[in-house]
Amino acid sequence: xxxxxxxxxxxxxxxxxxxxxxxxxxxxxxxxxxxxxxxxxxxxxxxxxxxxxxxxxxxxxxxxxxxxxxxxxxxxxxxxxxxxxxxxxxxxxxxxxxxxxxxxxxxxxxxxxxxxxxxxxxxxxxxxxxxxxxxxxxxxxxxxxxxxxxxxxxxxxxxxxxxxxxxxxxxxxxxxxxxxxxxxxxxxxxxxxxxxxxxx
Amino acid sequence: xxxxxxxxxxxxxxxxxxxxxxxxxxxxxxxxxxxxxxxxxxxxxxxxxxxxxxxxxxxxxxxxxxxxxxxxxxxxxxxxxxxxxxxxxxxxxxxxxxxxxxxxxxxxxxxxxxxxxxxxxxxxxxxxxxxxxxxxxxxxxxxxxxxxxxxxxxxxxxxxxxxxxxxxxxxxxxxxxxxxxxxxxxxxxxxxxxxxxxxxxxxxxxxxxxxxxxxxxxxxxxxxxxxxxxxxxxxxxxxxxxxxxxxxxxxxxxxxxxxxxxxxxxxxxxxxxxxxxxxxxxxxxxxxxxxxxxxxxxxxxxxxxxxxxxxxxxxxxxxxxxxxxxxxxxxxxxxxxxxxxxxxxxxxxxxxxxxxxxxxxxxxxxxxxxxxxxxxxxxxxxxxxxxxxxxxxxxxxxxxxxxxxxxxxxxxxxxxxxxxxxxxxxxxxxxxxxxxxxxxxxxxxxxx
Numbered sequence: 061x062x063x064x065x066x067x068x069x070x071x072x073x074x075x076x077x078x079x080x081x082x083x084x085x086x087x088x089x090x091x092x093x094x095x096x097x098x099x100x101x102x103x104x105x106x107x108x109x110x111x112x113x114x115x116x117x118x119x120x121x122x123x124x125x126x127x128x129x130x131x132x133x134x135x136x137x138x139x140x141x142x143x144x145x146x147x148x149x150x151x152x153x154x155x156x157x158x159x160x161x162x163x164x165x166x167x168x169x170x171x172x173x174x175x176x177x178x179x180x181x182x183x184x185x186x187x188x189x190x191x192x193x194x195x196x197x198x199x200x201x202x203x204x205x206x207x208x209x210x211x212x213x214x215x216x217x218x219x220x221x222x223x224x225x226x227x228x229x230x231x232x233x234x235x236x237x238x239x240x241x242x243x244x245x246x247x248x249x250x251x252x253x254x255x256x257x258x259x260x
Numbered sequence: 261x262x263x264x265x266x267x268x269x270x271x272x273x274x275x276x277x278x279x280x281x282x283x284x285x286x287x288x289x290x291x292x293x294x295x296x297x298x299x300x301x302x303x304x305x306x307x308x309x310x311x312x313x314x315x316x317x318x319x320x321x322x323x324x325x326x327x328x329x330x331x332x333x334x335x336x337x338x339x340x341x342x343x344x345x346x347x348x349x350x351x352x353x354x355x356x357x358x359x360x361x362x363x364x365x366x367x368x369x370x371x372x373x374x375x376x377x378x379x380x381x382x383x384x385x386x387x388x389x390x391x392x393x394x395x396x397x398x399x400x401x402x403x404x405x406x407x408x409x410x411x412x413x414x415x416x417x418x419x420x421x422x423x424x425x426x427x428x429x430x431x432x433x434x435x436x437x438x439x440x441x442x443x444x445x446x447x448x449x450x451x452x453x454x455x456x457x458x459x460x461x462x463x464x465x466x467x468x469x470x471x472x473x474x475x476x477x478x479x480x481x482x483x484x485x486x487x488x489x490x491x492x493x494x495x496x497x498x499x500x501x502x503x504x505x506x507x508x509x510x511x512x513x514x515x516x517x518x519x520x521x522x523x524x525x526x527x528x529x530x531x532x533x534x535x536x537x538x539x540x541x542x543x544x545x546x547x548x549x550x551x552x553x554x555x556x557x558x559x560x561x562x563x564x565x566x567x568x569x570x571x572x573x574x575x576x577x578x579x580x581x582x583x584x585x586x587x588x589x590x591x592x593x594x595x596x597x598x599x600x601x602x603x604x605x606x607x608x609x610x611x612x613x614x615x616x617x618x619x620x621x622x623x624x625x626x627x628x629x630x631x632x633x634x635x636x637x638x639x640x641x642x643x644x645x646x647x648x649x650x651x652x653x654x655x656x657x658x659x660x661x662x663x664x665x666x667x668x669x670x671x672x673x674x675x676x677x678x679x680x681x682x683x684x685x686x687x688x689x690x691x692x693x694x695x696x697x698x699x700x701x702x703x704x705x706x707x708x
């Protein structure tokens with residue numbers, strides 16, 4: 061009888077130990093659901109990276125070397141002139157490189173006062189609305205909208221593109237094709253448009 | 261016997277037909293018969309290498325276009341790169357003209373639709389995106405959209421010699437520049453001059469059992485190769501395909517030249533003379549060409565040696581007479597009556613410097629500046645496609661060294677002047693520079 065009781069207790073303890081062990085390991089491999097990110101948060105994050113990189117290039121590279129140290133020029137024809145690409149061109153090259161990698165999102169620099177008119181020729185109604193919105197509020201907050209292009213639904217965000225350095229203002233005000241020539245430091249000159257497809 | 265034939269005639273007929281077809285296919289005839297239509301001037305040389313462009317299901321790979329053309333498009337800063345059209349905001353435009361794919365505008369095997377530039381769309385295609393251009397450019401008011409790509413105005417891809425700032429910078433240039441000189445090839449002087457000490461005939465190194473003629477030794481000893489210490493084995497020793505051990509090859513091919521002349525061979529393989537070799541096909545021969553060629557040269561196989569010869573490496577011969585041993589069209593045959601040839605002969609006679617000698621190669625295999633590691637050196641571009649069609653691609657590489665931009669644009673837009681090899685004055689006036697001037701004056705006036 062004693063023997064039976066001991067065996068029963070031993071089996072019970074083993075079962076409890078096994079259950080605990082299994083439970084512990086289960087806790088370790090529980091799959092954590094990926095954090096849900098809203099379209100707004102996603103485009104905000106993308107924009108922060110884009111804006112910061114561009115601001116650093118504009119202030120620490122172009123403005124410093126062109127305006128302050130005067131050791132090199134920045135030129136629209138940068139390759140031919142052996143000069144620095146303009147910040148807007150650096151931004152566009154990055155956007156084109158992203159597109160060349162068949163990225164599922166896209167971004168571009170747009171303006172209500174474009175130097176290159178053909179760049180603005182295809183502006184969508186949502187883009188125009190967004191550009192007007194950020195220009196009117198001085199970049200205080202971004203614009204979020206939705207649109208359907210080529211049968212695909214998109215979440216489209218527009219962020220103010222602000223003149224962060226004197227070189228932005230002087231270049232736009234002096235360019236022969238610029239439709240606006242009275243920009244000041246801190247003005248909204250255009251907008252960064254980020255577009256995310258909403259359907260899988 | 262008769263009974264056997266009667267009973268098995270269908271088998272015999274089938275076997276005979278199959279044997280005939282296989283023999284035909286082995287000769288490359290199958291692809292020729294299955295060819296859905298004549299290919300363009302750009303691709304006909306490699307048209308029997310179907311897989312170069314097609315998938316097994318006979319679709320067309322965009323990547324195939326990129327393999328041969330992407331590098332050039334990037335180099336010339338393509339005005340309409342594919343990535344520009346991947347932006348969703350262009351979705352509506354793509355419904356009219358899907359510029360993400362080369363074959364939207366350049367369909368092969370469509371001779372009845374194909375223009376000289378290889379375009380298979382109606383010529384007013386610019387309208388789809390640029391219909392409001394006159395609002396931006398008053399100089400363009402009233403211009404037809406099928407005139408955008410007129411010679412000297414715009415190209416879809418390469419506008420390196422036509423963009424507005426370039427035009428403005430070259431206003432009011434004389435037709436003939438006073439300091440008209442060709443670029444001097446300095447790459448090999450700079451980088452290979454110290455390769456080794458000059459060699460004389462007695463120091464030629466080749467297998468002892470080989471009988472080498474005095475002519476060959478003499479030719480070699482008089483070349484820049486010998487002067488730079490390049491001995492026989494530098495060209496004739498090639499790695500064995502299986503063992504990798506260097507073995508003597510009697511007739512080395514372009515791969516040997518490539519060891520030192522990589523840039524030039526790359527251009528050759530991309531160009532009309534070498535593209536068949538690049539695709540693993542037999543060498544191009546003038547007999548295969550669509551341009552008029554001399555019948556006696558029909559079976560001449562093209563390699564580096566066709567123009568540079570095996571041991572003389574005479575660049576003067578390569579620049580004119582090598583071309584004229586095959587080419588027999590009006591433009592080529594008119595060269596020796598042209599003002600350009602007069603300069604060439606005067607330079608040969610010592611009346612002018614060598615950098616004033618305008619040859620066939622000056623324009624079709626031009627000397628171009630290549631920059632690397634902060635150094636800009638002059639090398640010869642052996643890919644004639646880079647400066648051929650549209651012909652204003654030639655302006656920056658060749659014409660503008662000696663001529664004003666207006667004169668160059670006018671001359672290149674005058675078909676009769678091209679036929680007689682520029683023997684006379686252009687009778688065509690391209691208005692691009694007038695428009696650029698007007699635009700410049702309008703801008704200056706608005707700033708005042």
